[in-house]
Amino acid sequence: MLKNFFSIGFLTLILSCQSNPEVVFTPSESEQFRPDYHFTPPAGWMNDPNGLVYLDGEYHLFYQHYPDSTVWGPMHWGHAVSKDLVSWEHLPIAIAPDSLGYIFSGSAVYDAENTSGLGTAENPPLVAIYTYHDAGGEKSGKSDFQTQGIASSIDKGRTWVKYDGNPVLPNQGIRDFRDPKVSQITQADGSKTWVMTLAAQDRIQFFKSGDLKNWTMLSEFGQGIGAHGGVWECPDLLPFKTPSGEEKFVLLVSINPGGPQKGSATQYFIGNFDNGTFTPDDTMIRWIDYGPDNYAGVTWSNLPKEQDRTLFIGWMSNWLYSQVVPTKTWRSALTVPRELSLFEVNGTLLLKSAPAPELEKMRADEIEIKDRTSNLPSQAFEILADLGGSDSFSVLFSNEDGEKLLIMKDQGLVSIDRTLAGKSDFQEDFATVHSAPMSWEAKEIRIFLDASSVELFVNDGELVMTSILFPNRPWKIVEVSESISDPKIYPLKIK
Ligand code: FRU
Numbered sequence: 006m007l008k009n010f011f012s013i014g015f016l017t018l019i020l021s022c023q024s025n026p027e028v029v030f031t032p033s034e035s036e037q038f039r040p041d042y043h044f045t046p047p048a049g050w051m052n053d054p055n056g057l058v059y060l061d062g063e064y065h066l067f068y069q070h071y072p073d074s075t076v077w078g079p080m081h082w083g084h085a086v087s088k089d090l091v092s093w094e095h096l097p098i099a100i101a102p103d104s105l106g107y108i109f110s111g112s113a114v115y116d117a118e119n120t121s122g123l124g125t126a127e128n129p130p131l132v133a134i135y136t137y138h139d140a141g142g143e144k145s146g147k148s149d150f151q152t153q154g155i156a157s158s159i160d161k162g163r164t165w166v167k168y169d170g171n172p173v174l175p176n177q178g179i180r181d182f183r184d185p186k187v188s189q190i191t192q193a194d195g196s197k198t199w200v201m202t203l204a205a206q207d208r209i210q211f212f213k214s215g216d217l218k219n220w221t222m223l224s225e226f227g228q229g230i231g232a233h234g235g236v237w238e239c240p241d242l243l244p245f246k247t248p249s250g251e252e253k254f255v256l257l258v259s260i261n262p263g264g265p266q267k268g269s270a271t272q273y274f275i276g277n278f279d280n281g282t283f284t285p286d287d288t289m290i291r292w293i294d295y296g297p298d299n300y301a302g303v304t305w306s307n308l309p310k311e312q313d314r315t316l317f318i319g320w321m322s323n324w325l326y327s328q329v330v331p332t333k334t335w336r337s338a339l340t341v342p343r344e345l346s347l348f349e350v351n352g353t354l355l356l357k358s359a360p361a362p363e364l365e366k367m368r369a370d371e372i373e374i375k376d377r378t379s380n381l382p383s384q385a386f387e388i389l390a391d392l393g394g395s396d397s398f399s400v401l402f403s404n405e406d407g408e409k410l411l412i413m414k415d416q417g418l419v420s421i422d423r424t425l426a427g428k429s430d431f432q433e434d435f436a437t438v439h440s441a442p443m444s445w446e447a448k449e450i451r452i453f454l455d456a457s458s459v460e461l462f463v464n465d466g467e468l469v470m471t472s473i474l475f476p477n478r479p480w481k482i483v484e485v486s487e488s489i490s491d492p493k494i495y496p497l498k499i500k
Contacts, residue, residue, distance in 0.1 A: 040455040041385035053301035056113035111135030123157035136183035149176035223281030234263020254278040266297040268325030295441030296470035326432035359466035368495035384479035395488035402480040427476035
């Protein structure tokens with residue numbers, strides 16, 4: 006662990022000096038706000054998670070990455086793998102820009118039957134499907150500068166070869182035409198087909214393919230339905246069972262701007278996907294996370310059957326301020342991995358996001374909270390509490406600089422107040438109280454804290470709020486309201 010820490014710290018320092026020769030940071034400056042257990046790039050810029058795929062015991066995580074700067078730029082796919090969703094091994098950049106453009110967001114699938122012919126029957130390939138963004142074409146006023154390309158790997162994602170027939174899906178003149186999420190769908194006759202869910206400006210377009218190379222359009226969804234305060238991005242199409250055993254599809258659609266807390270957020274629709282067409286059950290606007298900082302999240306493909314779960318991770322930031330947050334040599338972290346499922350409340354189906362159980366492996370010995378207050382031993386911990394039937398609660402964190410972070414539910418509103426939670430002068434909207442309505446009873450809460458984030462899960466994720474923050478010193482004291490019975494604190498550590 007210590008060895009890892011030093012090597013990553015050292016690498017960060019070298020990379021930061023290389024990319025910006027005038028600025029040299031001390032190790033403590035360069036690492037300030039670096040989370041202990043949330044995924045971050047070793048150095049440079051990161052946004053959306055990409056290409057989430059499981060293969061042979063490894064969770065692959067690719068991500069939008071610009072290694073040469075801490076602001077957005079020519080996009081690459083960074084890469085890391087994990088065996089347990091908690092400790093991540095950084096690997097070399099997987100896919101880099103080429104003459105067709107930057108490598109924007111997309112997905113990856115395991116082509117087990119080698120339908121693409123890019124592997125062999127004995128060694129089927131992983132296939133990445135991503136957007137090419139031709140920055141030159143955009144500058145020169147074209148409208149077809151985003152197309153879809155593919156790349157394949159026959160060595161468990163370690164090296165990637167771009168397909169020589171790229172792009173596999175050209176653009177008919179839609180400026181925002183991106184973020185392909187490919188899944189394998191079983192059709193009515195039992196046969197399987199690849200379905201691509203693609204964001205096309207103010208709607209989703211579905212395409213199908215037998216070989217991941219030739220795509221035909223199936224249908225469109227979403228024009229005039231749902232939230233439209235900004236462009237639609239990073240969709241995902243997910244099969245679920247309802248609590249009563251009915252089959253439903255959930256369509257995730259990220260939107261920027263136009264989220265419930267300003268800037269970026271992810272909405273979802275619940276409905277059916279039959280014969281290549283998505284039909285929503287209703288037109289209610291639902292958000293996967295009511296905090297300001299969970300964007301562009303998507304799910305892992307190819308999880309083994311025995312896992313029987315839908316595993317999600319999001320980018321823990323917001324386009325409103327992601328490029329000016331006060332980290333020095335890297336920017337952005339991802340949320341903790343979460344399991345998605347449908348639940349019903351007051352006759353309405355909603356999506357819940359529960360922390361992945363793997364996170365419990367990080368727990369060190371429990372610390373008791375006595376007389377409703379406790380010292381906090383580290384910057385990374387989890388708090389778990391029952392509300393004993395009282396519905397409202399408050400949890401206040403403070404540090405030696407007098408900074409405060411308040412999390413509460415009162416009169417049907419769940420809030421995270423980060424107005425006094427540390428650095429905030431980098432952007433005018435940052436120091437805000439974020440609230441979300443929760444009309445049903447809050448029974449228990451789970452809060453994950455790390456150096457620069459808080460994630461609140463009420464009732465195991467029936468309501469979630471994710472927020473980043475930049476306290477000048479770690480939180481030192483926690484105080485909880487009387488309504489909180491038997492609270493537990495677990496310091497968290499990657500073992
Ligand atoms: C979402 C997004 C995607 C795009 C990528 C570019 O955050 O704008 O739509 O593919 O970022 O980095």
